[in-house]
Amino acid sequence: MSDAHADVTKHVKAYIAVFTALITLTVVTVLASRLTVAPSVHVAIALAIAGFKASLVAMIFMHLKWERQAISGLC
Amino acid sequence: MSAEVLPYTVKPHPVTGLYNGKFGIWLFLASEVMLFGALFSTYIFLRIGAPETGPTAWPTGEQTHLSWKLGGLNTLILILSSVTMVMAWVQFKMDNLAKGRMYLIATAVLAIAFVAIKLKFEYMHKFHLGIKPSTSVFFAIYFTMTGLHALHIIGGVVVIAYFIGPGAKLWHENREYYTNRIECTGLYWHFVDLVWIFLFPILYLL
Numbered sequence: 001m002s003d004a005h006a007d008v009t010k011h012v013k014a015y016i017a018v019f020t021a022l023i024t025l026t027v028v029t030v031l032a033s034r035l036t037v038a039p040s041v042h043v044a045i046a047l048a049i050a051g052f053k054a055s056l057v058a059m060i061f062m063h064l065k066w067e068r069q070a071i072s073g074l075c
Numbered sequence: 076m077s078a079e080v081l082p083y084t085v086k087p088h089p090v091t092g093l094y095n096g097k098f099g100i101w102l103f104l105a106s107e108v109m110l111f112g113a114l115f116s117t118y119i120f121l122r123i124g125a126p127e128t129g130p131t132a133w134p135t136g137e138q139t140h141l142s143w144k145l146g147g148l149n150t151l152i153l154i155l156s157s158v159t160m161v162m163a164w165v166q167f168k169m170d171n172l173a174k175g176r177m178y179l180i181a182t183a184v185l186a187i188a189f190v191a192i193k194l195k196f197e198y199m200h201k202f203h204l205g206i207k208p209s210t211s212v213f214f215a216i217y218f219t220m221t222g223l224h225a226l227h228i229i230g231g232v233v234v235i236a237y238f239i240g241p242g243a244k245l246w247h248e249n250r251e252y253y254t255n256r257i258e259c260t261g262l263y264w265h266f267v268d269l270v271w272i273f274l275f276p277i278l279y280l281l
Binding site for chain 2: 008011012015016019022023026029030033039042043046047049050053054057058061062063067
């Protein structure tokens with residue numbers, strides 16, 4: 001049981017880190033949309049940030065980081 | 076018969092490496108990716124195909140009447156609800172029903188706040204301005220995508236409410252089953268959050 005507790009505590013740190021990163025990146029996305037650059041650059045920046053945020057959610061919140069076997073099996 | 080237990084309800088299946096319930100929810104999420112993926116592709120093609128000028132041109136930020144502040148607020152709400160969802164699972168994992176339940180309630184409240192903002196301040200505001208899905212191509216795709224997403228949020232609230240209320244009985248029968256169901260609910264919930272992460276910039280900012 002204590003092992004499971006230690007594992008979960010490790011998870012919590014990751015969750016808090018991802019939470020902070022997601023909030024920060026949301027602010028960055030809004031700020032980036034105000035830059036005066038070509039529309040295609042806007043799209044590239046916004047989708048790059050969204051893609052990174054999505055991978056954080058999938059890897060940490062959805063536990064994919066800890067599911068190596070399933071992923072290697074599916075790929 | 077009754078003593079027969081389905082295998083791999085808590086232990087990982089040797090082939091998938093996941094307990095069966097989790098494998099099932101991942102298959103469902105794969106189908107969800109296709110559903111939303113088709114709509115995102117539709118958006119991309121409509122956007123690329125829209126003329127530069129004229130009445131059918133893609134609307135600029137001001138013409139869409141979308142408030143990035145409301146969209147951003149809803150983004151923060153959903154991110155926070157993802158954290159409370161995963162924290163609920165952590166509490167159940169640590170055998171704490173009361174705290175886990177509090178986090179589930181927080182998740183449900185945040186989800187309802189999201190839908191309330193969406194309906195009351197966004198959709199109603201548009202309807203007051205006479206904007207409907209038939210107004211333009213942009214609003215057709217806006218209402219379709221955000222509407223489908225909002226339905227997913229409402230579906231999530233129903234499931235979360237079930238596990239706060241009557242579903243919590245399972246906790247007293249089998250904690251592991253209950254905790255795993257919360258994990259699966261969470262997987263769905265994070266996916267819904269993930270869809271919004273893409274919807275917010277493409278509709279509100281670009």
